[in-house]
Amino acid sequence: MNKLNLKNGRNMSMLMDFYELTMSNGYFLDGMGDTTAYFDMFFRKIPEDGGYAIMAGLEQVIEYIEGLKFDEDDIEYLRGLNTFDERFLNYLQNFKFTGSVYAIPEGTLIFPGEPILTVKAPVKEAQLLETMILLTINHQSLIATKTSRIVRAADGRPVMEFGSRRAQGPDGAMFGARASYIGGAAATAATIVGEEFGMPVAGTMAHSWVQFYDDEYTAFKKYSEMYPDNSVLLVDTYSVLNSGVPNAIRVAKEVLEPMGKRLKGIRLDSGDIAYLTRKARKMLDDAGLTDCKIVVSNSLDEHIITSILQQGAQIDSFGVGERLITSKSEPVFGGVYKLAAVENDEGQIIPKIKISENVEKITNPGFKKVYRFFDKDTHKALGDVITMADEVINDKEPYTIFDPVYTWKKKTLTNYYVMELQQEIFRDGKLVYNSPTLEETRNYTKLQLDNLWDEVKRFENPHTYYIDLSKKLWNVKNELITKLKGEK
Template identity: 60%
Template sequence: MSEQEINLKNNLTMLTDFYELTMANGYFENGFENTIAYFDMFFRKVPDGGGFAIMAGVQQVVEYLENLTFTREDIEFLRGKGIFSGAFLDYLKNFQFSCDVWAVPEGRPIFPGEPIVTVRGPVIQAQFVETMILLCINHQSLIATKANRIVRAAQGRAVMEFGSRRAQGADGAVMGSRAAYIGGCVGTACTLSDRDFKIPALGTMAHSWVQLFDSELEAFRAYAKAYPTNCLLLVDTYNVLKSGVPNAIRVFDEVLKPLGMRPAGIRIDSGDITYLSCKARKMLDEAGYPDCKICASNSLDEYIIRDMIMQGAQVDTFGVGERLITASSEPVMGGVYKLSAIEHPDGTVIPKIKISENVSKITNPCFKGLWRLFDRESDKAIADVITLADEIIDDTRSYDIFDPEHVWKRKTVENFHAEPMRVKLFEHGKKVYHSPELSQIRAFCEKEVDRLWTEVKRFENPHHYYVDLSPRLWNEKNRLLSEHSF
C-alpha cells in the first residue's frame, strides 16, 4: 500500500453526509464564508426508557477534528461530481479547522435536551462536522449507557464485554468495547482494544478446543497444563453436570493441585444457567474449590442478569455479547445537531429556533451554558439548568428552578453546589483539551453515576430528572416562538 493509499484509508474527513458538502458550497457561494454559527448536539430520549445516559465518544470527536483535511484525491473526487465551484474546492484544499468546541466530558450522566456538544465557528465548518460528531457520540454514548445498566444489574459482580463477532463493523467492536469499559465493564474479549486502549482483554477457550481433543477430559488436561495460573474451563460442550464439571474437578485435582495452584474458574455458555450454576457451585465447593469462580455467558442483558441474581444464580462473572455491543434492545441513540444561533458581522448573536408541530422537537435557541446543581449535604444531583452562555449560577444564594413546559412547577434550591457540566475541547481550531486516561474516565463515570439519586437509576419508571431553563433563556425561547407562530 502506498503512503497515499494509507492516508486515504485513515482519513475520515469524507465520512460526512453529502448534504454537508452541498450546503457548504452553497454557503460559500452565497457569501456566508465568514458567518459564524452555533450548533448544539442533544438527544431527545434515553434508550431503554432509562433515567439517564452516559456521555462517551468525545476522544474520537477530538481526533476526528484534529485530523480534518481534504486530500488531493478528495478534492478530485468532489470535482468529478460537477456541482461544486472551483473557488469552493480551493477553499477545501486549504481547509483549516477554526471552531470553538465544548462538550460534556466522557463518563458523565447526561439527560435529554441538554447541549452535550456545542460548536461555534464559520458556518461551513460548524455544519460540516455534524455527521461525525453525531456518529461518535451517538454510538459510544449508546453503548456506555447500556453497559452501565448491565453493570448495575450485576450488583458488583464483574461484567465482561464479549461481543466483537456480533458488532456492527470493526469500529463497532473496538469503539464499542471502549464505551462498554467507560460504562463499567471490567474488560473485553477484543485483543485490539487491549493493545490500543489498555482495556484488559481476557479469554480462554471455545467449544472447538474441547472438540478437537479425543475427549473433554484430555482437552481440559491440556489446557490446565498450558495455563496452570489461569485455568478457566468451558464446561458445556457435552453436558455441564454429568461431564463438564466432574472433568474440570478431576483436572484441578490432577494437574493444578500437585503444582500448588488454584483453579481460575469454569464457564457455562448454554442451558439454564441459574440452575446449572447452583449445582456446579455445590459440586465445586464439595470438591474443595469454593474459590473457583463461575462465569456465565449466552445472550445475557440487564434483565436476565437481574433475574438470575434474584433467583440465586451462583455466578461471579458475566460475559455479555451481542446485546451489549449492539445495545440490541434499542440500538440507536438519536442525537441530533441543530443550529442555535448565528453572529452578525458586528458580533451581535442572533438566536435561531427550529419549530415543529411536535412540541418535543422544538429546539432551544441561543449560545448556551449547562450546569448541574448538587445538594451540599448528600452530594446528590438535584437538577440541571441550561442557561445563556454568559450566565453564572451563583451557589452562594438560593436559586429558583422551574419546569420549562409547566412553568407553575417551581422549586427553590438551597444549600447547593453548582458545577458547569462541559469543558472546552477546541479554541479557534486548536485543541485545548487533554483527555483523561480511559481508566480515569471509567472511574469518573462510576463516581458521577453514584451522585444520582437511586430513583433516577431505576430500570422501570425512573424518576424524571429536572432539566430546566434559566429564566433568561426561557424568555428568549418564548420570544422567538411567538415571532414564528403560524
C-alpha cells in the same frame, strides 16, 4: 500506536453526509460562509426509558477534527460529481478547522435537551462536522450507557465485554469496547482494545478447543497444563452436569492440585443458567473447590442478569456479548446537531429555533451551557439548568428552578453548589483540552453515579431527573415560538 487514531491513523473526512458538502458549498457561494454559527449536539430521549445517559466519544471527535483534511483523491471524486464550485473545492483542499468547540467531558452523566457539544465556527466549517460528531458520540454514549445498566444489574460482579463477533463493523467492536470501559465493564475480549486503549483483556476457551481433542477430559487437561494459573474451563460442549463439571473437577484434582495450583473457574455458555450454576456450584463445593469461580455468557443483558440472580444463580462474573456491543434492545442513541444561533455583522448572537410539527422536536435557541446543582450535605445531584452561555449562577444565593412546560411547578434551592459542565475543547481552531485517560474517565463516571439518587438509576420507571431552563433562556425560546407561530 495509532491504528484507531482518527487523527493520524485514518482520515474520516469524507465520512460526511453529502448534504453537508452541498450546503457548505452553498453558504460559500452565497458569500455567507464566514458567518459565525452555533450548532448544538443534544439528544431527546434516554435509551430504554432509563434515568441517565453517559457522555462518550469526545476523544475520537477531537482526533477527527484535528485530522480533518481533504486529499487529492477526495477533491477529484467531488469534482467528478459536477456539483461543486472550483473555488469551494480549492477551499476544501486547504481546509483547516478554525472554530471553537465546547463539550461536556466523557464519562459525565447527560440528560435530554442539554447541549452536550457546541460548535461555534464559520457556518461553512460547522456544517461539515455534523455527521462524524453525531456518529461518534451517538455510538459511544449508547454503549457506555447500556454497559452501565448491565454493570448495575451484575451488582458488583465483574462484567467482561465479549461482543466483537456480533458488533456492527470493526469500529463497532473497538470503540464499543472503549465505551463499555467508561460504562463500567471490567475487561474486553478484543485484544486490539487492550493494545490501543489499555483496557484489560480477558478470555477463556472456545468450544472448538474442547471439540478438537478426542475427549473433554483431555482438552481440559491440556489447557490446564498450559495455563495452570489461569485455567477457566468451558463445561457445556457436551453436557454441563454429566461431563463438563465432573471433568473440570477431575482436572482440578489430578492435574492442577499436584502442581500446587487451583482451578480458577468454569464457564457456561448455554442452557438453564439459574439451574445449572446452582448445581455446578454444589458439585464444585462438595469437591472442595469453593474458590473456583463460575463465569456465564449466554445472550445476557441487564434484565436477564437481574432475573437469574433473583433465581439464585451462582455466578461470579459475566461475559456479555451481542446485547452489550450493539445495545440490542435499543441500538440507537438519537443525538442531533441543530443550528442554535448565528452572529450578525455586529457580532451579536441571534438565537435560532426549529419548530417542527412534533412538539418534542422544538429546539433550545441561543449559545448555551449547563449548570449541575448538587446538595451541599449529601453531594447528590439535584438537577441541571440549561442557561445562556453568559449567565452566572451565584450559589451563595437561592435559585428557583421551574418546569419548562408546567411553569407553576417551582422549587427554590438554597443548600446547594453548582458545577458548569461545559469545557472548552477547541479555541479558534486550536486544541486547548487535555483528554483524561480512559481509566480516569471510568473513575469519573463511577463517582458521578455514586452522586445520583438510586431512584434515577432504577430500570423500571426511574424518577425523572430535573432538566430545566433558566428564566432568560425560557423567555428567548417562548418569544421565538410566539413570533414564528404568530407569523403564519
